[in-house]
Amino acid sequence: MEKEIARVAEEIAELVGGDVDRDEIKEALEKYVRLGIDLPSARQVLLKKYGVKGVRGVGDEVELAELSGGEMSVNLLVKIVSVSKKVVRLSGGDEKEIAFGLMADRSGIRKFTAWEEFGLEEGGTYRIEGAYTKSYRGEVEVNLGNLCTVEPAPGELEDLDPSSLPRIGTPREVKIGEIVPKMGTVTVEGRVLSASEKTVTVSGAEKEIQEGVLGDETGVIRYTAWGSVRLREGGSYRIAGAYVRSWKGIPQLGIDERAEVTPLDREVDVKESTEGPTRKRISELLLKGEQYVEVTGCLIEVREGSGLLFRCPVCRRVLKESTCRVHGPQQGYPDLRVKAVVDDGYGAAQVVLNREITEKLLGMTPEEALEESERRGEVLWLEEEVRRKLQGRWFVMRGTAILDDFGPTLLPKEVEIVKGDVEEELKTLLEEIEGVVL
Template identity: 35%
Template sequence: MNIDDHAEELASDLGVDKEEVKADLQNLVEYSVPVDEAKQSVRRKYGGDSGGGSSGPTSADIADVTPESGNVTVTAVVLTVGERSIFYNGSEHVIHEGELADETGKISYTAWEDFGLEAGDVVTIGNASVREYEGEPELNFGESSTVQPADEDLSVPYEVGGDRDLTDLEPGDRGRNVEAKVVEVEERTIDGRHGETQILSGVLADETARLPFTDWDPHAELAEGASVRLEDVYVRQFRGVPSVNVSEFSTVDLLDREVETSGPQRMNVVEAVDRGGAYDVEVVGNVIEVRDGSGLIERCPECGRVIQKGQCRTHGEVDGEDDLRVKAIVDDGTATVTAILDRETTETVYGGTLEDALEQARAAMDTEVVADTIRDRIVGHEYRVRGHLSVDDYGANLEATDFRPTSDDPAARAEAFLEEVEA
């Protein structure tokens, strides 16, 4: 049955105008409410039987809410509140989003209407639908829902409000506030929803971490070296790490003090992998292998991907462009990571330029001699590797921004470690 048929059936049962019912149904379906649940909601609105033998949505603890819960009623504390414009079903929508919590757990929410929510409010939300978002349940509520102050106080084991350090941000966070220093920024032109669009991208830093950011509505305050407070930002995943997103609804204010920053996050490999990735991280370990695909390679001139036998996976047969790279497996005793070195860093460890590598390969009539030279130079030695670590189905990769031999005295480091353990 299509929406017209469902609307006609409901209008006949309820004795109300079909067009009104159709508008209500269409609105709920556009908000991703399943048709059967939308019909029950419309029946309740007009005072009819829900058809399921129930007088309304089930009251639920947040810990028990799943994408299969249907429509629910929850009583919760509003942890965070954010506002954002999205493109949905062919048009722009302003949504309100954040996190809710009760004594049993917390959950993300999207409100399709402005209910005036503020962090710290305790509310009862009736007739909220549940959908799956990025693998987790999310509450959705709009004009067919009710939001009222609760008759009870709730004490929840979660921080109320959006203020966070950069290291505490996670993909999916909404309504967050951070204070940070802009350490890198550039203006870029992208092909956006409305054609060519100017955005800012760069890197933010505080004492705890460094993270990439994108400003979709460029704020002049985000200048290199500026210390700023950003309110109502949301967090997405970019190359396996959290990325701060600044929107037209975000506020950016200059601080009257300088935010202190730190260098890269020093951690062991297993810690970085368990986090699902890390931006500007530093690990120390031994190079135990240089993988195939290192040394002299060819890239597609269109997309930059490595090609095999003149074939690009996307653009087919192409005339490849020569390049150098290294894929080195680094082991720090807790786990391994593949450090990927670009041409400039590879030339440093190789001890020559791309032209030198091409000349060596021509003389030997074998491109593999370049990779062999690199293996002889770095395998078995300890390196300090700095870069951006991501994790996917194929393992952990560290795009190196710095790769250099350690100058630490191993014996002194071992003694320091033992002192720390004994303390």
């Protein structure tokens, strides 16, 4: 980078002429770069500052597809695909006529807004210097402001046929089942399976929101609609510019007024059983959590902390040496749980079985476990008992799968022991795993 900066400083100094200090230019460039401005933009800003005009190498132009939405000054060579005019009210209250439309280069088509009169004509080709970009509704737009220069470039891009080009930067169109955390902004079509109003407090202010579930033939997802956005239960919609949020690795959709919500005149097909869990392999849970999932796997390891434990009567945290991390020494109440690792041949996940399930599997209540422990004078016997009874057995588990830095964790609401020849299945599993490893 340092070499690059020195090279650009040298170039600027040459272009400006004799009486400018190269170190000063270099320092200015370094400052811009530190502030996160890319080098070509910084170069452009400095050339403007020193009054150098009309300097431009072909290499300075960037392609529309490269734009990320935060550029302060870029040069483009584009053909105008469409242009219209409208009057907007500026923040100061003044009215202004602006031009907007679509522009293309060899990489694709993007939206633009021209805040000054540049005389852009449909089908015309132009060299644009000093445009800036912004992201709006998840789409990058090119802005031509008063620092921008636009010159007709007849003869350039003559053979460019915009009808064969992609429109860049519109939110990615996805099926609901494909949505994963950190996907950004998406476009989906779905049917509202349920919707209810709710009041939440955001930064001290009460807000009315709508929460619901949206489905298509690939899956379902929870959504929250903000502002004036409301979806009708049973209605089918196209939502462009919804944003993906996640809770413990489980994706959810946020829909606010920046999204374009269009009712569809057809009904979106929804996965047949939206009530039941989605069957998944554990390897699929490495990508995202699931609200309601079914996993079949072998419990390969019972972890420490399984069996009998004591919880704080105030906050339910597990006590260590009769002490709560928050509430200090406590007379805890007994509880049962199992912490384990389950493997389905495709991947491994942690699993936490709650008291209800553990009670059923062990045939024992926490009080009975406590009684037996007092008789034996120790509590670890039950962990061994859990290991003896559950380790190596196959289970069908239905519940929530969360995903965090430690990988997927299953929190089943229901567990069934798989009947059949467990030994045989284990052997097949091990063979499959070895097959994959080899």
